[in-house]
Amino acid sequence: DQQVKQNSPSLSVQEGRISILNCDYTNSMFDYFLWYKKYPAEGPTFLISISSIKDKNEDGRFTVFLNKSAKHLSLHIVPSQPGDSAVYFCAASANYGGATNKLIFGTGTLLAVQP
């Protein structure tokens, strides 16, 4: 049962344009969401997060949007750069403020930014 889904296995974007990566979740208990970037043979690198009390969080070129009613979040990267080419994982956790916040990961989207 995949509670966090990234329906696009891959995405190709031209340098300088906007990259939009999507993520859907099914568990309404999730209250904290994160995006990670991963290169082959390396660990996931934290990019940006958002709690369920917000609908938008911005950090430089990265913006995450959360639509709780649709159980959907998206990561916008603008402008996209060739160095952004990597696998992007969406992750979610429940019980924010509790004893643990184990992450449930999506299946990942491979982003390729073409020069």
Next chain:
Amino acid sequence: AAGVIQSPRHLIKEKRETATLKCYPIPRHDTVYWYQQGPGQDPQFLISFYEKMQSDKGSIPDRFSAQQFSDYHSELNMSSLELGDSALYFCASSFILGEQYFGPGTRLTVT
């Protein structure tokens, strides 16, 4: 800035052998998480420790055990290894319930 350190980076074992993976969290982080990522799969949560106590448990086989020591480093012990245990094992650390920062992973190959 200091990152999460994992050792070894690569490990090759035979079936039925044991393996020990080590994780050194970012200084002052008090929570350690272990994840397993099989080929072509997303990372799956195994177990976590907060202040040296187990705080949560996921899909970790009974053949695996883990602990967090007084210096906050953690070890994942894996016994009676099976071919299906071949995977990338990531450790992550966080401060209380903050963002989790991942180490580079240990690639375990069981032959």
